[in-house]
Amino acid sequence: MKSRIATSLALTATLLVGCGSTPRPASVPPAPAAPSSAASPSATPPADACAGVIAQMTPRERLAQLLFVGVSPSDPAAALNVVRSAQVGGVFIGGNATNLLRDNALEPIQRAARWGLSVAVDEEGGRVQRIDQLDGPMPSARRLARTMTVEQVRAAGSERGRQLRARGVTVDFAPSLDVSSQPDDGPIGDRSFSSDPVKARDYGLAFAAGLRDGGVTPVFKHFPGHGHAQGDSHQGAVTTPPLSSLRGNDLVPYEAVSDFAGGEVMVGHLTVPGLTGGQPASLSPAAYQLLRTDYHFTGPVLTDDLGAMRAITASYPLPDAVLHALLAGADQALWSSGGNVGPVLDRLAQALASGELPAARVDEALHRVLPAKRAC
Template identity: 60%
Template sequence: MSIGQQRRRPRAAVGIVSSLVVGALLAGLGVGTGVLPTLTGSAGSTGGAAAQRAEPVPPPGPPACDAVVAGLSERDRLAQRLMVGVDAADPAGAAEIVRSWRVGGIFLGGKATALLQDDKLAAVQAATALPVTVAVDDEGGRVQRIGTLDGPMPSARRMAADMTTGQVRVLGFERGRQLRARGVTMNFAPTVDVGRQPAGSVIGDRAFSDDPEVVARYAQAFAEGQREAGVAVVLKHFPGHGHANGDSHAGRVSTPPLDRLRRDDLRPYSALVGPGRPLAGLDTGVMVGHLDVPGLTEGLPASLTPAVYRLLRDEYGFDGVVITDDLGAMKAISNQFSLPRATLAALQAGADVALSSNVTPVGPVLATLEQALAEGTLDAGDNDRAVARILAAKGVCAARS
């Protein structure tokens, strides 16, 4: 669904673009934003001199993404594909990371809240010309980011047990409104994993249910509320962590075979994303997990496996932004790969955005990506298409139809 086709709501998708930012961006590309008069009337009309009436011409829509991408340096294109961890206790440090490296997004982990108070995120947005995605994990229950500031939310399992989908949609909207007021533009929620593991296990009560249809209904309700409030949502963890045999934070884990996932874990994606589905659109992303899937992955976690991204794009028809799970702090990746190497492998495999929660230097990652782009091991055309998708989701430009 194109930007113009989306129903009217506060602009979510990964970042709200201020008129000043858009004006500066378009000016840099040679595109004017003023309202131009047009003259109407005929010089030969009855009554002598033609009556001339100035009518405003609507300002042009966003420029084509191809043009915007072409106006960025190679390094800035690559930086748009990085979402890096920042210390929420250090607002000045977060702004400096964005100013120095012009990364496309930041992730606020941990429990510190200084960056979420007193409009501190405005300085982060002002540190670079393009909008910055500001992402958090705010699912409810054990995984929430602003509970100490705005009150707790129940876990997904409790939502499905105690609330109607209508109530969950209202809850999603209210929480989204609180997140937007604090400067957050993206929520890594809802979880659409299917399962009923013990509540405190890696997924556990983060899953709405062990029934895929219940998961899809409640995830849709929560996501629609968030999107209506202006927050982009990210469904996770593709292709399904709910029946995995361990915790990918601690090491490599395996899921049931792909044919089993199709019958169970993948059904919420089939119901929610893709053409004509209720969560289609630029303000829904998908996160790919670090999972070994028999019949799909061969020796690498899903987040680094090209076949996984082809499954999501081709079979499920998802055309939004695809984000990796955390490449920096989860041992399913970090036990085997350095962060620069894992980031490159994920982007080569088909991820649009590589996430790392670690507050670590950005330079080595960008240097690795620049070298790969120069050598052709990171395809330039694929890179530009990913950047265009990211910028379209931010509302900076219009994607090609």
């Protein structure tokens, strides 16, 4: 998703300290080791903490938890209405207005959510940021990597995370793990930390760890890699190099994502030869299987914008795009255009009732979405 170009790339005084990179970000701790699967004969199987919560929901409410809906940043009343009436799982705040990010405007909206609410923005820095008018600008990912060490980027991410959290934001659709040498103003361009996949990995994970330190959930994007794709998915279909090429370059950063505790992944609208069979990755079961099996990611996965990017809208009405994404393996479907969620929920409810959308697929997604926002 594109945003306006920030008017300043100036660093605050606390961030203008040194430059360079390290082979591996020592400041980014690995996830805690998983407990041994060898249980003693007397061990009690762990209770399903989400089952009781899910049982409280109607089928329509369960489906609503799998939606991430755009809301107008200048209309808190409309945002409150969509959460209160539909009980969607998350809202996305785009645009330049800051009404929803000031004066605790998000507090009543969050209170209206019976099972918690993920509140997301795009806060990458550079031309993609939301709180620069409120808390000062942040440089682009490319500039951060050129002027800071990995440890300093983690500190910058932590400060931004604290600022976002103080304004009611809980999820940041950042960092971009895309590996790119495009010009700064390209579709990815300076949103990429580096054209070196190892450096992109290290700096991306450092920024994500900083956001997590600040209390915000990072979202790694755009799987399986937008940096070498031809085209802009905002404008139309986008094709990447073949999967065999991505594995040695664009996908390298995702080799470390499974060890990062507390993150999520966004799947892009990218057609990948040798993987997606002509479909965008966001609607391709093979893309989600790649992320789950080859890259061992077990956390929540959401789509890129299904409602405002022609790579999707040129071929699919929004309700069908959402259904296809969930069937393919997405846990949450995102669209920034907001509006009435009724037609989307009607389509999903019809598919659930007929068996077109298996109840087990909905349950699987809920068991990732609800724990991520501490709803169970």
